[in-house]
Amino acid sequence: MWSAIVVLSLVGCAVAGPPVTRSRKDIEGFRAYLERSRTDDGLRLESRMLLNPKASPWENSGKFQGDILLNDKQVELLMQQYAGVGARNAFIWPNTKWPRNTVVYEINNEFTQAQVQAIRASMAEIEEHTCIRFRRKTSFDRNYVLVTGRPDGCYATAGYWEDMGMHHTLNIGKANPGEGCFINAIIIHEWLHIIGFLHLHSTHDRDDYVRILWENMVPDGEYDFQKFDTDTVDNMDVPYEYASTMHYCRYGHTANGKPTMLPIYNDYGRMGQLDYVTEWDWLRVNRHYNCPGAWETPVHADELSQKRENDAALEKMSQRNVAEDLPQEEVLAADTPQDVEAEKVSVVEEARLDQ
Numbered sequence: 001m002w003s004a005i006v007v008l009s010l011v012g013c014a015v016a017g018p019p020v021t022r023s024r025k026d027i028e029g030f031r032a033y034l035e036r037s038r039t040d041d042g043l044r045l046e047s048r049m050l051l052n053p054k055a056s057p058w059e060n061s062g063k064f065q066g067d068i069l070l071n072d073k074q075v076e077l078l079m080q081q082y083a084g085v086g087a088r089n090a091f092i093w094p095n096t097k098w099p100r101n102t103v104v105y106e107i108n109n110e111f112t113q114a115q116v117q118a119i120r121a122s123m124a125e126i127e128e129h130t131c132i133r134f135r136r137k138t139s140f141d142r143n144y145v146l147v148t149g150r151p152d153g154c155y156a157t158a159g160y161w162e163d164m165g166m167h168h169t170l171n172i173g174k175a176n177p178g179e180g181c182f183i184n185a186i187i188i189h190e191w192l193h194i195i196g197f198l199h200l201h202s203t204h205d206r207d208d209y210v211r212i213l214w215e216n217m218v219p220d221g222e223y224d225f226q227k228f229d230t231d232t233v234d235n236m237d238v239p240y241e242y243a244s245t246m247h248y249c250r251y252g253h254t255a256n257g258k259p260t261m262l263p264i265y266n267d268y269g270r271m272g273q274l275d276y277v278t279e280w281d282w283l284r285v286n287r288h289y290n291c292p293g294a295w296e297t298p299v300h301a302d303e304l305s306q307k308r309e310n311d312a313a314l315e316k317m318s319q320r321n322v323a324e325d326l327p328q329e330e331v332l333a334a335d336t337p338q339d340v341e342a343e344k345v346s347v348v349e350e351a352r353l354d355q
């Protein structure tokens with residue numbers, strides 16, 4: 001399933017970096033976290049939002065990375081990777097693309113007419129911009145997505161798994177359209193997990209674009225900020241994008257109200273936005289599914305010029321504080337992207353000294 005972090009195209013499997021040896025305690029801790037992420041803890045989304053009102057509903061839904069509902073196979077693959085069992089690339093994620101670009105679904109009989117319309121509108125938008133098609137389940141379909149409205153949040157399984165049957169899940173906690181999980185960009189975000197994508201901040205080159213502030217996270221929060229290497233995820237030759245609908249905001253899993261992730265370049269306030277799906281989000285989908293013309297479609301010129309603008313800005317700031325455009329409360333004493341690692345280390349060391 002890590003077939004799409006950014007789009008992961010489920011190719012391989014290793015967690016970024018060379019295999020590492022973990023202690024038994026670390027391994028047990030990771031497994032306990034993964035199991036917790038799959039267990040209903042009884043909390044409603046409203047309660048989770050009170051714990052971290054600065055993050056989005058999907059980030060606060062209590063699953064892996066906030067809103068990814070893992071299946072048994074995925075848990076085992078993640079455990080093997082985390083434990084460093086076997087050789088690098090020994091575990092291959094299966095192809096998780098939906099056959100014939102068609103997502104088969106059933107909407108559970110629990111939504112109001114307005115909610116069903118909102119769900120259908122999200123599907124229509126995906127069909128408008130990609131070659132993905134939706135088809136309602138028939139009695140012959142064994143594998144399909146059951147759209148449910150449990151109150152614990154907004155989350156989804158990731159990718160197509162031919163032995164998962166009706167347990168392909170897209171849950172949109174019931175709310176008035178436009179509120180809570182029923183924000184259009186959130187519903188589409190969850191569909192993009194179903195289609196095979198993971199979160200952008202997990203991709204292999206994310207450290208070139210964001211700084212992770214480990215010290216501000218809730219316990220176990222670091223598990224949600226793992227990244228996956230090029231054998232695992234494929235960005236489909238589409239540049240990193242703060243405004244992607246698959247990107248965390250600044251405050252995901254914060255323990256103290258301070259940011260857990262900051263953009264290195266100016267994000268124009270778009271990181272974690274819930275207002276729209278970007279052209280590059282659609283392009284990633286189209287390339288992942290080899291939709292006609294997708295690989296010939298150039299990256300949008302406006303976005304490219306913004307990238308160049310960002311690059312120029314970084315160049316200009318490389319001798320100074322790269323975070324100077326950020327609100328004061330978020331400014332940290334970093335210099336260049338290369339210094340981020342050094343600073344992170346120093347932060348860890350300081351924390352140790354404090355103990």
Ligand SMILES: [Zn+2]
Nearest residue numbers: 058067068189
């Ligand atoms: Zn998500």
